Amino acid sequence: MTVPELHQQIHVDPDRCLGCFACASACPEQRITWDDREGNRRFRAPAVCAGDCTRCRDACPADAVRLEPMGETAGRSWEPLSWSLPLARCRRCREPFTTQKILALLSRTLEATVGLSAGEADWPSCCPACRRDLESRRLLDAARWNR
């Protein structure tokens, strides 16, 4: 006699999802994947997962993952989940670097913590490489006095 395997159904709320990759990083079997293509960050995840692992749910900073225990899958086939979020492009180099949602959240956080309102500084809407470039140019501007 075989012991029926435990399964759980995965639900993702795309409205809550920020588009970070905590769930993908957390999955021990690397079954949650993402890629950036055509202006969107696209996620793929299985709809059903065997076992009682909850790492993806625990890692999600936005509480977008819900796991629902279920019995046997009875051989049914499940369509994998897929959802996507629009990417933000760097205002300097036009390369996408994170999702618009993450950037909006960052903007609100900066406003709340240091009173930096949107558009007041140029770096939040730039990619990390351009932020480095901007920063080094800002500092060099100062260093020209020292030469």
Place this chain on the structure above:
Amino acid sequence: MEPFLFVDFSRCIACQACWAACRREHGGVSRLHLLCFQEAAVPLACRQCRKAPCAGFCPEGALVQEEGRGVKFLEERCTHCGLCAAACPFGVLEIVPGPVPDLSRCDLCRRRWEEGLMPVCVLTCPTRALSLDAGGAVGRRRRAQPAAFPVS
């Protein structure tokens, strides 16, 4: 005094020693970036911000300001979500892609520090463009440099 990597840009000669030292010390990935321009170069690394945007944006509290020791990374709390990289104003905190993405950020060579040793970039820099001593000798040197001193 709160430690951070003080970079005196006017002294940098783009020799790449800091980059090579950092890369060697940290398993083949330099946490320090050296941006070279036509007549100058700028080493950039984590600034150990006192009210660090990365720490403020981390949903798990995995980055914390530790009094007198800069920003500490608590690896066990990290979920590798990458939000910290989105928040860093200087682009010096990066997620190194891989099956499990890794966080690459200057921690002032904390491992060495615990043995009482200086960060490798500071030790290797031939022109003292890098130091941990913003409050002391560096400030003094800048103030006393001939350009700042109209007498003489």
Place this chain on the structure above:
Amino acid sequence: MGKEGRSRVRTVCPYCAVGCHVDLLVEEGRAVGLDYATDSPVNGGNLCAKGNAVLDLLDHPDRLRTPLRRTASGWEAVGWDEALDWAAERIGTIRDRHGPDALGFLSSAKCTNEENYLLQKLARLLGSNNVDHCARLCHASTLTGLAPVLGMGAATNPLHDLAQARCLFLVGSNPAENHPVAFQWVREAKDKGAVVIVADPRKTPTAWIADLHLPVRPGTDIALLHAMLHVILREGLEDKAFIRSRTTGFERTVRAVRDTAPEWAQSVTGVPAGDILRAARLFARTRPGALIYCMGITQHHNGTQAVRACANLALATGNVGRPGSGLIPVRGQDNVQGACDMGALSALLPGYRPVADPQARAAMEALWGCPPGTIPDRPGLTVTEMEAEAGRTLRALVAMGENPAVTSPAGGRVAEGLERLDFFLAIDLFLTESARSAHLVLPAAAWAEKSGSKTSADRRVQWSPRAVLPPGDARPDAWIITRLARRLGLGAHFPCESPEDVLREINRAVPAYGGITPERIREAPGGIHWPCPRQDHPGTPVLFEKTFATADGRARFFPVSFDPPPESPDADYPLCLTTGRVTAHYNSGSMTRRTPALLELSPELFVEVHPEDAARLGFSEGSRVRVVTRRGAVEASAYLSSAVARGVVFAPFHFPGTNRLTLDVVDPEARIPAFKAAACRLEPL
């Protein structure tokens, strides 16, 4: 000492001639880490990018681990006995059949003093003066240029002395990229308010901190130096007391610069006359001043003359023989000074005694215990001459740690020559571009895998102890040379092979090393500066404080004349190609191009071109271009930068290809090739 079973061994970095200390962390005969020698009086712990990457050389997967013999079907691993027997048999046979002059020996500035000493001794005991090394390609003109002027062709002051200078004049020298650790003293001097003048066709990182940058056209340095001397004399800024009391021959030099006004020099060098005037006044008025020169001066068809022009300027301003002043040729390789001192030169025996001098020969023959007349009295072939004669009069070549296929000018021809040899023995760490042509390749030990003394650019002799075991069956060069000598029937003259014992023999062979015994040097934290003739002598950091090493004790002015480079840009080849180093790489690149970190910094051959030249030729940043000279063509990526003067193309020489383009005209006295100026054109691909 740190962790259990881990030791810390202080070695001397195998890259450039600053002679930095690197501490290796060693466990069970293997290097497990590197740390900074913060208490070192040499470098205070600082290292450059290359120094930080030295560990990659030990246990590198490409390292040769066993002797290899070339067969029709490829490389065949052989044992040491078989390899050495065969090498001895081939060398012996060729010597018997064609005479000793058919043998050639390339010694190496990357090997220790002891190894260089042994190799030149082997050559000479076999009856050949055909022994030379890569100093011929970098600072040979320093030797020929300065020896008659000062009596000695070496840096007059230690590098750290630069920090004491009030004025620094760097001509054809880029320490910020090539000797970053030495640049700290330039920086320190500048911190104290020193004036920095840089003459270089490119605005190098060295020039970033310059108060005055003189973008001189490649190959016209003599005109610039002459114009400066002209101004100094015209305005009476020379050090009259110094000239009167310590020099001779000044009058002829005065005549030589009578017509070299800055206005004339402007038309030749491209440097505005006003800047030449300012540079001359600054250098003459701000004393003490140091004149630092490098391959931008030496690697020309008139390198010897250019070196003397530098010397004239330093002597006229009284800037020799005082702390904080001096003529400072910054040597390139870790032991290029030592290899010269050891007599690994075709015309000079250990201690710079000419082979033509019967007394010098007799002294060596007595020391070595060989019959009078063993050492030939005529100078042998230089590096470039050996390469030209390879496969002609030269039938066998032993190359220790040299890679002439990449480093020599008109490199394509050199590679062909190597193929024509009856026997080519390469001793190296890696199967280099040159070693691929060898009949037999012997695996050598790297710097930390053997003990020995090395002499840095400022005559500082340091001991670098063995810290780790060589990989596989690799052996120290001294071991290899001694075994080879024994098989050639010279065992009686090679009684010892330990570096300590060889150094004791050097103490007797080279007067300047007389007091630099293994016991002393191992204990001296910062080494000892030669000359150090006796055991109780403290060494001589600053040369010529009281007297010069010439016969009459006075320095001699040599009038110099300017002649333009042998190849100037013309309609077919409208641009001027100059070569140099980048900070990530080192010489032929056989070490650095195998180091991942350094390759990541600078992965391939590039040429630096002024944006206006690029726009005119229709290519942009990152484009592939073909660089063509009368000798050959190579492809490279273009890097646009206004740091390089218009009409000048800069290429690093670390990648195979650059030296297929360079000119093989040599300086008549030093026999150094004119690497630094060739006419070229660029073709976008």
Place this chain on the structure above:
Amino acid sequence: MERILVRWERCVGCRSCELACRVAHSASGDLFSAVLERPAPSRRIYVEQADKTPSPFLCRQCEDAPCVRSCPTRALAHDETTGLVAYEPARCIGCHGCVMACPFGMIQPDVREGFIAKCDRCKGRDRPACVEACPTHTLVLEKDFLDLRRKEAVRNLVQSGNPV
């Protein structure tokens, strides 16, 4: 608001200005309590020596200020009414960019108000503490500086026997 200017040649290196600055930026505001405060009150003026010549250094309130340019959150900005470079601790993330950017070494990391110590020209005081404390009148306000320099120039001319 007027800048503080320095008549370099008059400085004797007594460091009264440094002390007055510390007291002015202490919590208590008086010398005897200030020395006991922890963390120690910070100074924003520095007496340095080059070639044995002492001189006070303080923020020059640059018009084209590198510190302002380097600030990613606009915690340092020109005050529209006074024209001085003002520091707003609440906006500061403590990234030390200004510390590195100031060519004169006038901004130092600090722990008392916000994360840096920079001359605020003694907010709320008509005459800054350092100016008041300087016994040789090395430190003077901008308006006085120009007056004094003109008078000095005239005096020098007269003394040299070349009256206008």
